[in-house]
Amino acid sequence: MVVQTARTRPKREISRLSLLVLLVTLSALNPMALNILMPAMPGLARGFGVDYGIVQYTLTLFLLATAVSQLFLGSLSDRLGRKPVIIGGLIAYILASFLAIWADSLGWIITARMVQAVGGAAAIALARTIIRDLYGSRKAASMLGYVTMAMVAVPMVAPWIGGQLDITYGWQSIFLFCGAAGAIVLTFTIPLLPETRPDAAKARAFLAIFKDAGSLLRNRGFVAYSGVLAFSSAMFFAYLGGAPYVVIEIMGRSQTEYGAWFALGAAGYMTGNMTSGLLADRFGPIMLIWIGTALGVIGSGLILMFSLQGDLTLLGLFGAMTLMAFSNGLTLPNTLSIVVGINPLIAGSTSGLAGFIQMFMGAVTAQVVGILLVDTALPMAVMMFVAACLSVLCVSLAGYVRLDQD
Numbered sequence: 001m002v003v004q005t006a007r008t009r010p011k012r013e014i015s016r017l018s019l020l021v022l023l024v025t026l027s028a029l030n031p032m033a034l035n036i037l038m039p040a041m042p043g044l045a046r047g048f049g050v051d052y053g054i055v056q057y058t059l060t061l062f063l064l065a066t067a068v069s070q071l072f073l074g075s076l077s078d079r080l081g082r083k084p085v086i087i088g089g090l091i092a093y094i095l096a097s098f099l100a101i102w103a104d105s106l107g108w109i110i111t112a113r114m115v116q117a118v119g120g121a122a123a124i125a126l127a128r129t130i131i132r133d134l135y136g137s138r139k140a141a142s143m144l145g146y147v148t149m150a151m152v153a154v155p156m157v158a159p160w161i162g163g164q165l166d167i168t169y170g171w172q173s174i175f176l177f178c179g180a181a182g183a184i185v186l187t188f189t190i191p192l193l194p195e196t197r198p199d200a201a202k203a204r205a206f207l208a209i210f211k212d213a214g215s216l217l218r219n220r221g222f223v224a225y226s227g228v229l230a231f232s233s234a235m236f237f238a239y240l241g242g243a244p245y246v247v248i249e250i251m252g253r254s255q256t257e258y259g260a261w262f263a264l265g266a267a268g269y270m271t272g273n274m275t276s277g278l279l280a281d282r283f284g285p286i287m288l289i290w291i292g293t294a295l296g297v298i299g300s301g302l303i304l305m306f307s308l309q310g311d312l313t314l315l316g317l318f319g320a321m322t323l324m325a326f327s328n329g330l331t332l333p334n335t336l337s338i339v340v341g342i343n344p345l346i347a348g349s350t351s352g353l354a355g356f357i358q359m360f361m362g363a364v365t366a367q368v369v370g371i372l373l374v375d376t377a378l379p380m381a382v383m384m385f386v387a388a389c390l391s392v393l394c395v396s397l398a399g400y401v402r403l404d405q406d
Contacts, residue, residue, distance in 0.1 A: 020143070022192055023127040025185050026086065028154035029093060030120030033178050034062055035262075037113075038244045039163035039255035040171045047171075048106045052245055055106065056370030058113050059241060060363045065117035067359030070125045074352025082126045082133070083195045089122025090186040097179030101172045116178070121355070123185075129351045132340045133196035143277075157266075160259030167255060212349045216342070220398065225339050226354045227394030228289060230361035232331045234387040235296055239265075239321060241366030242380030245373050251314065261318045268322035272329015285334035292330030293395050296388040299324035300381070307381040317377070324384070331391070 037058060045055040077085045093116055100112035131143050165173040216222045247258045276288055302320035306312040339354045365383055372379035 018192065019194070022188065023130060026123035026189065027127045029090075029178075029182060029185060030066065030117065030124040032154045032158045032181065033093075033097075033113075033116050033120055034059070035240070036158040036162035036165075036174055036178065037171070038240065039159050039248075039258055040166040040174060041244055042248045043166060043255070044106065044109075044171060050106060052249070052373070053367075053371045056241060056367055057110050058106075060367040060370070061110055062113045062117040063237065063359050063363035063366060065114040066121040067356045067363060069118040069121045070352040070355035070359065072352065073122050073125055074129065074355070075349045077126050077129065077197065078346065078349060081195050081197045082130055083189075083193050085122050086126050086193065087186070087189060089119040090182055090189060091119070092116075093119030093123075094179050094182040094186065097175045097182060100175040101179075103172075112175070119182075125351055125355050128336055128340060130196045132337070132351070157259075157263060159262040160256065163255035163259040212343075212346050213353055216350060216353055219342060222339060222342050222350070222354070224394050224398035225335050226357045228293065228331065228335045228391050228398075229339065229354060229358040231387045231391035231394060232293065232296060232328055232335070233358050234361045234365040235300055235324060235384045235391065236328055237362035237366045238369050238380055238383040238387060239324070241369040242373055242377065242383075243317070243321075245370070246312075246317070246377045246380060247314070250373075250375060250377065253314070257314075261314055264318045265321040265325040268325035269329045272326035273333060274329075275326075276330050276333050280334060280337075285337055288330045288334045289395055292327045292332075292334070293388070293392045295327035296324050296331070297385070297392060299327060300384040300388040303377075304381040304385045307376065307378045312377050312381075324388070 041055050041058065042052065044058070045052045048055070073085055073089070096112045096115035096119060100109055100116070103109045103112060135143055161177065162174050165171075165177060243262075244258060247253050247261070248255060272292070279288060299320045299322075302323070303312070303317060306316045306320070336351075336354075340351045343350055365387065369380050369383050
């Protein structure tokens with residue numbers, strides 16, 4: 001079986017499995033870069049003599065750059081093609097990673113992280129657009145489930161790797177690792193990645209996202225399901241923004257311990273994505289979204305309860321987070337398949353706008369949590385629970401969205 005459609009005839013054929021592996025690898029670069037630095041963040045705060053909330057910008061501005069860039073990358077890929085934009089993004093990712101090694105100020109690191117985020121965003125956003133170019137919404141939901149299940153294997157171990165590199169060689173080695181990984185991925189992407197942009201998208205003007213945004217924002221399904229993406233992700237980013245500080249500074253545990261426990265939640269996310277891949281064709285995306293968002297409320301509610309009682313432990317935090325991660329594994333790929341499929345002719349722009357909403361909410365949430373955390377995990381727990389409840393509300397407001405069945 002080769003990936004080749006009437007709309008898209010790549011010069012070099014690639015099997016469906018090979019394409020899946022390549023898209024998985026591309027999609028892993030951005031979340032790997034996001035997660036691998038987190039164990040080093042408390043140390044960066046001490047090393048540069050700044051508050052943790054300032055170092056938090058290495059996370060939140062990374063997310064913000066990812067959000068804003070997706071507005072333009074999707075539209076640019078509709079104009080120039082998916083492959084050139086991905087290759088350009090990979091080059092930017094690699095250069096930013098290597099330049100960060102010589103940073104002598106936190107501002108330099110933050111700037112490099114923002115460029116790194118833009119490059120990684122091209123890969124992760126357009127990988128899901130490529131899937132939607134090739135498959136109908138139900139099949140796309142299944143494929144996205146498998147892709148996100150596999151791509152989480154790298155972020156699952158990234159904090160542990162980052163902690164080990166930071167302790168052994170210093171934070172500079174983390175950026176060296178990211179740059180080397182990007183260079184390896186680029187080596188395979190150039191010869192193997194096919195161009196999948198529909199012919200009808202080529203005639204669209206650059207920055208058409210701003211024209212499309214009006215119609216998309218008047219579409220109840222797009223707004224509601226983009227809200228599901230945003231608040232389900234905000235629940236997770238509140239955890240990302242707060243958990244390193246809670247574990248390392250409040251609980252007094254090491255970077256390595258944080259990385260090891262993080263793998264538990266990541267395994268839950270992987271299991272949720274695997275379940276989504278298995279069940280999306282049978283039950284449909286909407287049913288799985290309902291189940292996923294409900295489980296998110298339960299998991300975040302447990303962390304809030306433990307925090308209010310003052311007995312939050314590593315097992316309580318990461319055990320409940322595993323349930324929340326499983327819920328996101330059900331929710332996110334199915335929601336993405338609906339959002340990106342609302343108008344396949346502007347899939348790149350639609351993906352970009354939805355990605356902007358998702359990542360912007362994540363950046364705001366992570367930064368607020370980082371500022372509010374002092375000596376208790378309660379601000380993080382409250383933000384997670386509120387975000388989970390809002391994701392359920394968005395599902396209930398969506399109503400029925402007609403899905404293509406091809």
